Amino acid sequence: MARYIFITGGVVSSLGKGLMAASLAALLQARGYRVRIRKFDPYLNVDPGTMSPYQHGEVYVTDDGAETDLDLGHYERFTGVSARQSDNVTSGRIYQTIIQRERRGDYLGATVQVIPHVTDAIKSFSQVQTEDLDFVLCEIGGTVGDIESLPFIEAIRQLRNDLGRGQSISVHVTLVPYIAAAGELKTKPTQHSVRELAALGVQPDVLVCRCEKPLPESEKRKIAQFCNVRPEAVIAALDAPSIYAVPLQYHEEGLDEEVLRAFGIDPGEKPGLGRWTEITDRLFNPEGEVTVGVVGKYVGLQDAYKSLNEALVHGGIANKVRVNIRWIDAELFEGDEAEVAAALEPCHAILVPGAFGSRGAEGKIASVRFARERRVPYFGICFGMQMACIEGARNLAGIENASSTEFGPTDEPVVGIITEWMSDKGIETREAGGDLGGTMRLGAYPAKLAGNSVVASIYGANEIEERHRHRYEVNTGYREALEKGGLVFSGMSPDDMLPEIVERPDHPWFVGVQFHPELKSKPFDPHPLFASFIAAAVAQSRLV
Structure with missing residues (x-):
């Protein structure tokens, strides 16, 4: 039977619960345990799919087509365990499920209430697909005390009783602020946060205290005394130079050992953390550096491109090598070649990421042209591939009015909305004016690669499977014209209907992909396209 670790946060938001959960899971995994991490989000959206990146950061997509919280990306990157739809649930999805059941009459006329119906649904989501696992880590979004999170806190209180003694623990992440004027770390916010959580029926077993100064043993003992935990279970969490140093840092503080002791498990031998030591060594001791220009429309919030x-x-x-990312707002140089050159000339490689809507599109097309004409490595992802096709159509194929139907009516729809496609579930359809949420081509889809292509050599395979999230596709009716302009369709869906990859074989490195390879990249297993792209950037840096 799986053991549960419930992770909550207090005092303020953005304390790094997701990174803590991912790091703890990686440490338990290094000790030989089988783990899975789940995220419970209190907001009323069914999923983050229709939320602005400025509101919520990127939308992370799983193999099975779920649009989820960006923390699931951390979970995958740190553990290598592929996330599933069942690993992220929101209040909106919980209430949607309950209301659908009520409308069908499943509750047999009963009054539907937060307790027991909402809490039972949360507990049910917590326990689904947990067979063959040693630990399930459940992160509760938001901050203790928020109205929205109360049903989730109540659900984990009940679930801890349901599971029985020794089958679950609570880890609470808090803030110990440093008051510069007084020259002191203040423990009172942590005390109040733990008291509020305990008042809701959940007593933390381990406290993770975010602080910007080392936490003295005297302060740890003080927190332990007032918060009813062992002094050894008060874990200091200082800022790390890289998120990939966090597992090592938490291990040095004894987090994994304290969690196991809370379950009554002898920690035994030290875990094998060689992979994390090697990753941090490469990060902190690079043999060179390159600059990559990312031309996007959400560059004001880097969490919008977290996986990228x-x-x-x-x-x-x-x-x-160290990769220096230069975030460039595509709107800033639309129609001005001098500004395009000024922004992109310092870059050893250029990347245009995914996006929605027409804003910034012309700036991205100008970036594609700059990369093609100056022979700078170019990587187009999703929208970036579509802009590469439009740029090629306009400037090399003689289709001056080439555009996308996403931008409005056009006589030359090089990119258009797809209303029907084949998946492993059969034929899927969508209406152009239908709901936005969950109506894209989502999740993992296979593609076949041309045997003599650049991408086939990069992957070392002729068949791949990558994750998608988009509504529009490159129109194969323009394939012949685009290929005459030198843009080769080197990856296609198995039925040859949907373009997956384009490339320019006569260019040092020019690849556009309709999918999102960044979603499957990990520090200990870099995605081959990104490894090859940065290698091309290194080669470019030696030419300038």
Whole structure:
């Protein structure tokens, strides 16, 4: 039977619960345990799929087509365990499920209430698909005391009783602020947060205290005394130079040992953390550096491109170089070639990521043209591939009005909405004016690669499977014209209907992909496209 670790946060948000959960899971995994991490989000959206990146950061997509919280990306990157739809649930999805059941009459006329119906649904989600696991880590989003999170706190209180003694623990992440004027760390916010959580029926077993100064033993003892935990269970969490140093840092503080002791498990021998030592060594001792220009529309919030940022770092790890990312707002140089050149000339490689809508599109097309004409390595992801096709159509194929139907009516729809496609579930359809949420081509889809292509050599395979999240596709009716302009369709869906990859064989490195390879990259297993892209950037840096 799986043991449960419930992770909550107090005092303020953005304390790094997700990274803590991912790091703890990685440490338990290094000790030989089978783990899975889940995220419970209190907001009323069914999923984050329709939320602005500025509101919530990136939307992370799983193999089975779920649009989920970005923390699931941390979970996968740190453990290598592929996330599933059952690993992320929101209040919106819980209430949607309950209301659908009520409308069908499943409750047989009973009054539907938060307790027991909502809490039972949360407990049910917690326990689904947990066979053959040693530990299930459940992170509760938000901050203790929020109205929205109360049903989740109540659910884990009940679940701890249901599971029985020794089958679950609570880990609470808090803030110990440093007051510069007084020159002191203050423990009172942590005391109040733990008291509020305990008042809701959940007594923490381990406290993880975020602080910007080392936490003295005297302060640990003080926190332990007032919060009813062992002094050894008060874990200091200082800022780390890289998120990939966090597992090692938590291990040094004894987090994994304290969690096992809370379950009554002898920690035994030290875990094998060689992979994390090697990753940090490559990060902190690079043999060079490159600059990658990311031309996007959400560059004001880097969490909007969280997986992309990390995949570029992974490409640097693979090549033993530091990757400096230059975030460039695509709107800033639309229609001005001089500004395009000024922004992109310092870059050793250019990447145009996924996006929705017409804003910034012309700036991205200008970036593609710059990379093609200046022979700078170019990587187009999703929207970036579509812009590469439009740029090629306009400037090399003689289709001056080439555009996308996403931008409005056009006589030359090089990119258009797809209303029907084949998946492992059969034929899937969508209406152009239908709901936005969950109506894209989502999740893992296979693709076949041309045997003599650049991407086939990068992957070392002729068949791949990658994750998608998009509504629009490159129109194969323009394939012949685009290929005459030198843009080769080197990856296609198995039925040859949907373009998956384009490339320019006469360019040092020019690849566009319809999928999101960044979602499958890990520090200990960098995605081959990112490793190859950064290798091309390294080669470019030696030419300038």
